Amino acid sequence: MSKVILKNMCESMRINEYVWMLYFFKIDRRSKQQPYKTYKVRFRNPNYLSTYASNLLSATSKYQIDSISQVQEYDGENTKITCDKLSLNNPLISAQWNNFVNSVITSSDDKIEGKLNGYILVGQPTNQELKSVTFIKGANPITKLTNRKSVIFSTAANDELDLITDDICRLYLTVDFIVIDGTMYTFNHTFETLFDLEKTMAKVKIAAIDEIIGAEAISNVDDFKAYASQYKSAKTFITLKEERVNRIKDNSNRKKVAEILNLKLNERGEFIINSSDDASLLIRYLCYKVFQDSETKEVLEASTITRLNIVNG
Structure with missing residues (x-):
């Protein structure tokens, strides 16, 4: 897939033709058979997620795809101006990817305890002619506001300050890699860590x-x-x-x-x-x-x- 085709894919996707799902995941290498643990995130307003997906597609096209010179086969030497691609059947990632997918398939609504390693945005098409698409970000989406360095307040009624102690969720408008039609397109080396490529x-x-x-x-x-x-x-x-x-x-x-x-x-x-x-x-x-x-x-x-x-x- 060339840069042009990858860009067209992002720009031609109609958000309302997909069902969007968000998953948080955690990696525990001590569990050798299945190091990935995933849970499905629920939204009070379902429109929030489709709006995020729309914004992510737009930002990915404008700020990530536009800035690359080409799409090339992965060789371990990403120059930061190229996008690397790997088949999901590539021995470098096939076993880890299958574990990753299985963790999503078997995910529950139960919250994962401890620090998260990232999140997955999955778009399942409602039209059989379209292909599913997956966006992965290897960054902890949860920010704890209670710490020893600062105290966080919000503006309440009558311009009064109210203490915020709840954790907040931040979803980025950048993506580390995209998976579509059996191929992974990666903009950096984050996937190497997520899939333990060193081993x-x-x-x-x-x-x-x-x-x-x-x-x-x-x-x-x-x-x-x-x-x-x-x-x-x-x-x-x-x-x-x-x-x-x-x-x-x-x-x-x-x-x-x-x-x-x-x-x-x-x-x-x-x-x-x-x-x-x-x-x-x-x-x-x-x-x-x-x-x-x-x-x-x-x-x-x-x-x-x-x-x-x-x-x-």
Whole structure:
């Protein structure tokens, strides 16, 4: 879905063609089977929620979608001027998303005790031709006015001040990510925390290292594995591509890659990884984080488009 299509989706939605529901949620990682607990929020006046949904759609279109340059596949490197998209079937989020959805399906009207982690606005269409839409915000909507730093009053009758002790609910006119038609569109990295991607990415990293080793292109495998295991950014391994892994399986192509990255080869034509820098460079190449400029032949960092100082000789 392009930026234009995403914007049109927000602008073309007719609020009265949807039934809107709001849920608050809390995350408890100690419950490994189901870390999400959700409850449905009730409004004294049902028009409040539809009005909020209308305002949210308008604000999201104007202040969030208009400010992005494009919609791109998630690669762990959101530049803040792009919107990332992931399929809900993506192994990075599929299990967590299913748990998240199940918590909504089984939610009750019972209030959740303790600090909340965010809220979910769900729009279910009344027309079968339309698609449901979900907005998620990872911010506690409840503000406690009784604290040690201030005392809050409201203006009552006759301009008298009356002490406010009740908690208040604040719903933002920004969204962290939108889910529609089996795809998540995220404007920041909040979903990574909500869905515990750090744990999932650790598994992705291990699998990626094994895949690289499986190419049988490295002489000192144990050294490479040790260096690769210490590689800090697990997100890098998300973009490991079979095309580049296959490239280093071939001796002639491997020689070309070695020349580009200035990596040494042994007599069998296998990479010799002598340092963490060597391992890092090979990993970033295989994960499309570095590339060679076709005109200058310089090796550039993909995320920042800066020249890498690779010393030849």
